[in-house]
Amino acid sequence: MKQVIMWFFVFWGSPAVFAQQTPLFAEYDYNPFIINPAYAGMAAGSVVSLSHQRYTRNIDGAPRSSAMSIHSPLSNGRMGLGAAIVDDRIGVTTVTDAVLAYSYQLFFDLKRNRPYWEMYDQHVFSFGVTAGMKRLHENLLELGVDDDPAFADNLSEMIPVVGAGFLYNKVGFYIGVSIPNLLGGKLASRNNLNLSTPVYGYFGYRFFTDLYKENMIRPSVLVKYEKGAPVQVDMNLAVTFRNKFEVGAGYRSSSSVNFLVGLYPIERLRVIYHYNVGLKRPVLGNNHGLVLSYAFGYE
Secondary structure (H helix, E strand, C coil), rough: CHHHHHHHHHHHHCCCCCCCCCCCCCCCCCHHHHCCCHHHHCCEEEEEEEEEEEECCCCCEEECEEEEEEEEEEEECCCCEEEEEEEEEECCEEEEEEEEEEEEECCCCCCCCCCHHHHCCCCCEEEEEEEEEEEEEEEEECCCCCCHHHHCCCCCEEECCCCCCCEECCCCCCEEEEEEECCCCCCCCCCCCCCCCEEEEEECCCCEEECCCCCCEEEEEEEEECCCCCCEECCCCCEEEEEEEEEEEEEECCCCCEEEEECCCCCCCCEEEEEEEEEECCCCCCCEEEEEEEEEEEC
């Protein structure tokens, strides 16, 4: 219980004010839709993804995050629809986002009905929006703080959220920017509610080493800006072999290094395991997680 109380005060402060420390999303390059609605419908068929990440040390109240999403193209790939649920937990606080997404694509080439392995060649600009609800819950009674009215009841809040993003893809190059929560806590019923409005930016390039585009080298960068917190930068390099196996490594500006291994055990199924090693002996240990994606509906 003492560990729960420690993490509550370190990360959240006063129980009268909600806050949010948004995750960096290690799977951004394997499920871009989770941070950018403009990616909805970019694949040739529907894609379902599940992910979970947590720290290696079993400490009560340590941060952990889970996500589930699905998106699919419509109108011959001109539009896309999607939905996502993201659940973040730290201490006695749980933040759950449930959103629907819509995207519209402007193509600059004439090729249609691409097989799934040619989606990298699309020359397209996509714009997307999201709308949904954010549920914030603080289980203050679990802290066991007596004789303090501020901790006498649990706190819960449902807040409408609206987000937007864009994505530009030309052959192997891609760049995107998104703001998942444009309004912050402006639509909340509590005046003292403080919510962050993080901004994500990412870009990368795909180098194919063979004529059939089965082997690929992909450098990428993710930048996250959040008011009141240092800018975070993820720099990664991944190599894919014959669309069956993938390895990668990178550096995170919060003084940690990233490693990943990916497998494609059957067609259209991808399994990614990532491991983040802190360079400053983090109290919580290292961070690791799993991403599963399955694509279906391809012709």
